[in-house]
Amino acid sequence: MGQHYLKPLFAPKSVAVFGASDQTDSVGKIVFHNMLQSGYQGALYPINPNHPKIQGHQSYASIAQIPEPVDLAIIATPPHSVPDIIEECGKHNVKAAVIITAGFGEAGAAGIKLERAVLENAKRYNIRLIGPNCLGVMRPDIGLNATFNHGSANTGNLAFVSQSGALCTAILDWAKSNDVGFSSVISMGSSIDVDFGEILDYLVSDVATQSILLYIEGIRNARSFMSAIRAAAQFKPVILVKVGRHSVSSKAAMSHTASLVGSDDAFDAAVRRAGVVRVQTVTQLFSVAKALSCGFHPTGNRLAIVTNGGGPGVMATDIAADLGLVMAELTDTTINQLNQTLPGTWSHGNPVDIIGDAQADRYRHAVKACLEDPNVDGVLTILTPQAMTRPLEAANAVIELSNQYSKPLIACWMGGTQVEESRRLFNHAKKPSFRTPEPAVEVFSFLSEYYQNQKLLIQVPGPLSHHLEPDVEGARMVIEAALQDRRKVLNEMESKALLSAFHIPVAKTLIARSPNEALQIALELGFPVAMKINSPDITHKTDAGGVILNLTNAQAVPAAYHEMLDSVRQYRPEARIDGVSIEPMVVKPNGRELMVGVTNDPVFGPVITFGAGGTMVEVMGDRSVALPPLNSFLVKDLIQGTHVAKMLGAFRHMPAVNMDALESLLLRVSEMVCELPMLMEMDINPLIADEHGALAADARVVVAFRTPSADRYAHMAIYPYPSHLVSNWQLSDGSNIVIRPIRPEDAELEQVFVRELSEESRYFRFMNSIQELSQAMLVRFTQIDYSREIALLAVRETHGRNAEKMEVEVGVARCATNPDGESCEFAIVIADNMHGKGLGSKLMTALMDAARERGLKVMQGEVLSQNSHMLKLMKNLGFTIEPSKEDDSIKSVYKLL
Known part of the structure; x- marks a missing residue:
């Protein structure tokens, strides 16, 4: 461009x-x-x-x-x-x-x-x-x-x-x-x-x-911000400070989720998905930037500490535990190496206390052994100036090792005058060093967070991740019917119908509007049953006396009906009441009560939350927050961000929860968020999970009208994988071609495709003599932000050596939106053995249709003048061809969409 x-x-x-x-x-x-x-x-x-x-x-x-x-x-x-x-x-x-x-x-x-x-x-x-x-x-x-x-x-x-x-x-x-x-x-x-x-x-x-530092007070355009910051974080470390973390205002929330999740939660979830490090202070901002500029390659959160003082080592260990870091368990090989080079009185574990009389050689051997340990992701080395200590020589040893290894190596030279020269040496060498253990451990925690967030960055999940497609149209009809009745809160029947449309298991529920109807429904469902008030005005039913559980016989039902209505009318006399809902008691002896929610942030749009459920949900405040769309990796990360995650495995007499079912349910909620722009808030609470699966025992949904948009995902800050662009095409010889948007896991497919192109085809595509794609180019070409780019692969299915099915890339077309927001620049390349079969025309037509769907008005590109096949394709597709104003060897082509 x-x-x-x-x-x-x-x-x-x-x-x-x-x-x-x-x-x-x-x-x-x-x-x-x-x-x-x-x-x-x-x-x-x-x-x-x-x-x-x-x-x-x-x-x-x-x-x-x-x-x-x-x-x-x-x-x-x-x-x-x-x-x-x-x-x-x-x-x-x-x-x-x-x-x-x-x-x-x-x-x-x-x-x-x-x-x-x-x-x-x-x-x-x-x-x-x-x-x-x-x-x-x-x-x-x-x-x-x-x-x-x-x-x-x-x-x-x-x-x-x-x-x-x-x-x-x-x-x-x-x-x-x-x-x-x-x-x-x-x-x-x-x-x-x-x-x-x-x-x-x-x-x-x-x-x-090389690195980008941001100080942020607020975001205006979430889509633009997320698109740009994710693109930046793929190539350069991005570290930011965001102020205004605590809101002093409150709002009347219509759901548990909305009262639990604040704007800072959404911002935090957004920047994690963007592969960015968020720090709390300006000092941390520059400390982390300095650490990342050293060429470190963070790979995890397992920390080893090498120290010549037991007290500082324990202090650093406490800080690491507070920050959720893991103290690395040294391998037997490392322990043996340390036994050979350290005095017998060393700590024989992590922290590695190399004793107060440690000289530079002892530091060198201990730090080197820890850096080479596969269980260690980073090393913090601490020096306290004692009578036998030579801080400058030890600092030189640490700097030498830092230049030899890519694992983070952070120094903490404690004290004043005796270590001042060492600090200048670390600064001159551009190596991170600190006066006390606290900021040193903090920096390592930010480096490990950067590593984790970079893994989140490359996730490009689709809105429809299941083989069994949801009834999206049916779900929209439920919402539209409620809005036509001028209702924003769906009743329990409608809420569960919405969940069922996306194949989320729900407890069967029927509405009774008299004591006699309630009795008949209870007899039909079978005892025991639960009774809940059915009112669009009551969010927290239990608080209003609107929940009665474990009704075990027919005599109890009419009495419970009258008792409930009296209680609710006393608590909320103005509330509209439309009878009660009756459902079977969910009896799951090994069930864990969880909550899954959706709320809409004013900046970042839909937010999904997961955590402990039940009546104490707001008091416990145990929740993890993520921006949709989600895939399996992101769902696992969402679950692990909560305290209740520890209760999902087997403990005491209880078997482990069926995690596949729980993850599947969260993926379904992500689908709902993607495909239903009018879904504003949702609580599934309690969601009961056990060894057999996950069941939505209760649900509350809030909807609102949105003006229809040409962009089907305009309500989302992160554009989902556009699975609706997948299509099939058949060659004249009967073989099938699948045209689909590219994914991050297609990196190897793309590398092989470019490598096997003829030299002429590579030159025509890249306008230079490139032999194969660099790692940076692979990332750039396969980790697509679909809010600003489109990349369509053409793949043919074949069989490998062991008869396993595999894909072979035979073409790719892509376009990127220009800054004017109305035009885009395209590129296309077809495998040499596919020339003359119509694939180029088919791919370009699919690309133009996708660009037109985005509201783009012009597609343009550059073609080398000697690339006669491409110029012929452009002419056949109706592109205007003109000489380039900057270069006689290039033709400019464009077409109004």
Whole structure:
């Protein structure tokens, strides 16, 4: 796609500073001074109509007087002047602007009106904006310091993006004294135009950036944010701080789930799925970034501790346990190695106490043995300065080992003066080191979390993961009927009908509207039975006296009916009552009471929660939260995130729960969330699971009308695997071809396909002499974010050496949405032995249909001029073919969809 469209913003060849000034302490003076002092190599123009010179440089009254093109405008003028400045910039073909000025949306109605005018003018001329009300933008490697910060930043490989300008200034001040450098510092301000999503897109392709740090106060566009942050995290570590973790407000929740799950839970679930590390403090932000920049490859949460002091080792062990880390169990081989090199009084276990008189050799042998132990995922080595200790030599030994192994190796040199030189050595070597065990163990916990979250990142689950398809249309009819009755809360019969449509086992339930009906139903179902109030106004039935369990005979039923209605009317006299529900008592002696819920976060949309169930659910607060869609891996992770997970295995006299049934039920709930946009809240509580399966004993569902969208998954932050794009096609020789969206597990299939292409086909596809795909390219091509891309494989089924069925890739077509949101760029390649069989036309037609379904209007691409077969295909499909404006050897092709 050529250079990134935000390049004029972050790598401008020329900059104009509106409001540049000589006035002491004015923002315009500081910004222009910073640009001069930072060594910016491009053309720099101060604009101020009141002064012919600014800080010794020729000033211009307006941008119209500047004879050369200007890429970027920095605006530090009063807010009422900004709309006209953007208009002038548009006429001068300026591509981007950073609006430092405050006084817009945050300043009330007048400010909102100004902000709207700025945005309208910018969109009319296609000018991209950072701000307003921001510190500005820094790119130290090109000398761009378009901020009013007092001072510049060191050049480095960290990109820092912040919604707080004040925090930027504090961090920049801290970074100077801690030898931390940046590729970019971006203060977003109000972000009325360019937001996190587009900035992350740029930083992914920025070669100067190795890690991305984010300070977040809130997210506006969840789909854009999730799409961009997941794409970024595939290639570069992303570490973030999110403030506002605790909400001081409360709401009247219509379900248990909604009262249990807050916005921070949803945010946390979102960033875990994105493969991102979330930390709590700015210090942790940079400590984790430093650790990840060392080339460590985290692989788990099993920690080994090597220490010359027993007390610090125990302290670190306690912290590890608090953080949910596992103290590694050393293998017999490691123990034997340590016995040979350590004194007989060593601890003979983990923590590895190498005794107070340990010298550098002892550290070297002990740390090396632990790093080579397959049961160890990382090592924390602690030194306390004792009479015999030589901290600097031990530090050198640890640094040497850190350069030889990819496992995380973290140092904690405790003390002051005696270890100061060692700390400088660690800093110079860019190795993580700490003064106390607490932050050292914390960093390892974040590294292990990063490893786990990276596994969550590559999951691309489909909305329909079962062979037995749900009755989606029937479920929608149930919801629509309730909404036509102007009801948002489904009754128990409707709720269970919804679950049944997705093949979730439910307890049979019938409604009785008189004591006599209740008796007849109880006799039909068989005793014992349970009776529950049927009211759209009562969420928590037990609290209202609306649940009576274990009715064992006919005489008890009419009496229970009257007792229940009297109790409910006394508790909630205004509640509408539509009889009672009768269902068989669920008698499961080995059953565990669980809860599965759904709620809708205002930013991230549907959220699924799992945890302990029953009447004490809100008091216990045991729940784990995940963003749909889910697959088996994600469901297991959701379950393991709860305390009740420990009760699902065999213990005492109880056999283990049927985990396959429980996981299947959670997958079904994920399907419901994907396919039913009108599902707003749901409680399945209790869900009773035992060795035989899982049964929804009670359910409550809240629905709401949503405006229909061309995007069937517009309600979701993470786009599911588009299984509806799977199709079958038959060649003229009768062999079957399956066309389906690509999956992460297709990496090997894709590698073999590219490797077996002819040299000419590879050249025509990649426009260079690539032999096979790198690991990064494989990840890029198979871990697709289907909200912004489509990749369709054509595969043919064949048989392997042992007669097992296997797939062979015979073609692939893909397209990526352009930043305008209306067009996309495509690529296609067909196996050499499939040329001339119509597969290219079939794949391209399927790709165009999928793009059209997304609302895209134009498909475009580039074809080498000598690729006659592709140009013929494009002509047959109705594409317009034109010479490329940039390269005579390339043809530009496009088609209106």
